[in-house]
Amino acid sequence: MIKVSIFKGWRERFDYRWTIVMVMLFGSIINYLDRVNLSIANTTIAKEFILDPIQMGLLLSAFMWPYSLANLPAGWLVDKYGAKKIFLWGILIWSLATIAGGFVQGFMSMYITRMILGIAEAPFFIIGGQVTQQYFSHEERGIASSVINLGPKIANGFAPPLLTFLMIWMGWRGMFISLGVVGIIVALLWIKYYKEDVNDWTTSPVQQEYKPKVNFWALFNHPTSWWFNIGNIGSSYVFWLYFTWLPTYLTTHRGMSLTQAGWAAAIPFIAGVIAVPIGGWISDYLIRRGMNVISARLVPTVGGCILAAIAVIPVNYIQDTTWAIVLITISLFAGALRVGVLWALVGDLTPPEAVGTFGGIQNFASFIGATLAPIGTGYILQTTNSFDYVFVVSGVLCLVGAISYALISKKIRSEDLLPTKK
Known part of the structure; x- marks a missing residue:
């Protein structure tokens, strides 16, 4: 009876933890489909509203900068009010904003609808970082975080053909509305499955009754935070170049039809889907082999960013379209190795009381890079009428990000977050 009871308790704990991860994976897929739907409808909307490249760049970035800024209070809100309430309000508001976009x-x-979308989506991956730290040990956290963060890669892998099909079938407005409805379904799943009182279902040492206040500026100004943030800005730029401008690049520069571009753009993002769990597995494996936790997380992060940069720089100098797509695929695969690992690293680097706040800070930095990518690309295209410098700039920034990540060496301790004495 004792053995059966122990087994049952372990099974319930395992099933619950991974059920939450699966719900968050589903949520992250919808989260990113709602972000990139505008990229898929880019040329169609530009024609309908008569927008030039600079205006389209501004519109593509309308999600990014509110999302980036909203990450700062979002992390604090998650720490203060908990994941359940903030997730629910966030997904309901962003789903309604997506419907309004139609x-x-x-x-x-x-x-305006893209700004609201950005603000409402800000807490999502912060909550993912908090959930993985709360329910998973160091040896499991990399793969758990990677599963949640598979969503963006799955979304972007299937977004070009899926959203192109929806747009051809029901128009771009119908595509927006249908995605918003699916987001409301995810909210219902969250209500059904998420539980707050699970302290007895984790062996992780991060659970504690007392959570001291976090000094935001002490956390923001910590050297580890700065290296992390610079790394995120540089590495996110190249990712969001692909997310926002790749379909347009394939149609306008490589001469593909909308349908051909949809399928071709899917290939690099599918490679990203494969890469995310590989990055998490590599870091968890190195930890089990005895490597320092921070070093184990940085191996796929730094190595992936270097390879991503090397692959992206020559893309527009390659005449053959197939080889250009191969380089883009290598770049996205390599860069995606870091995605889940970074969110695991948030929990590894910070004390429990600061996970949400630090997650917000580092995601704020990521979307500085994400905001700069579509705007910078629009201006480069407007002034040079060429994609040459578009890919070179993104590669250089990715290398800067790799160097910055490599300089992370210290964990942030609770005592580092105490108010500075005058």
């Missing part, structure tokens, strides 16, 4: 009448109304 009814816009021009540049400004679309810009």
Whole structure:
């Protein structure tokens, strides 16, 4: 009876933890489909609203900068009010904003819906980082975090053909509305499965009754935070170049039809889907082999960023379209190795009381890079009428990110977050 009871308790704990991870994976897929739907409909909307490349770049970045700024209070809100409430309100608001996007009448109304979308989506991956730290040990955290963060890669892998099909079938407005409805379904799944009182279901040492206040500026100004943030800015730039401009690049520069570009753009993102769990597995494996936790997380992070940069720089100098797509695929695969690992590293580097806040800070930095990518690309295209410098700039920034990540060496301790004495 004792053995059966022990087994049952372990099974319930295992099933619960991974059920939550699966719900968050589903949520992260919808989260990213709602972000990239505008990229898929880029040329269609530009024609309908008569937008030039700079205006389209601004519209593509309308999600990014509010999302980036909202990450700062979002982390604090998650730490203060908990994952359940913030997740629910966030997904409901972002789903309604996506539905509203299907009814816009021009540049400004679309810009406003994208801003609301950015603000509402900000807490999602912060909550993912908190959940993995709360329920998983160091040896499991990399793969658990990678599963949640598979969502963006799955979304972007299937977004080009899926959203192109939806857009051809029901128009770009119908595509927006249908995605918003699916987001509301995810909210219902969260209500059904998420439980807050699970302290007895984890062996992780991070659980504690007392959570001291976090000094935001002490956390923001910590050297580890700075290296992490610079790394995120540089490495996110190249990712969001692909997310926002790849379909347009394939149609306008490589001469593909909308359908051909949809399928071709899917290949690099599918490679990213494969890479995310590989990065998490590599870091967890190195930890089990005795490597320092921080070093184990940085191996796929730094190595992936270096390879991503080397692959992206020559893309537009390659005449053969197939080989250009191969380089883009290598770049996305290599860069994706770091995705889940970084969110695991958030929990590894910070004390429990600061996980949400630090997650917000580092995601804020990621979306500085994400904001700069579509705007920078729009300006480069407007001034040079060429993608040459677009890929070179992104590669150089990715190398800067790799160097910055490599300089991370210290964990952030609770005593580092105490108010500075005058």
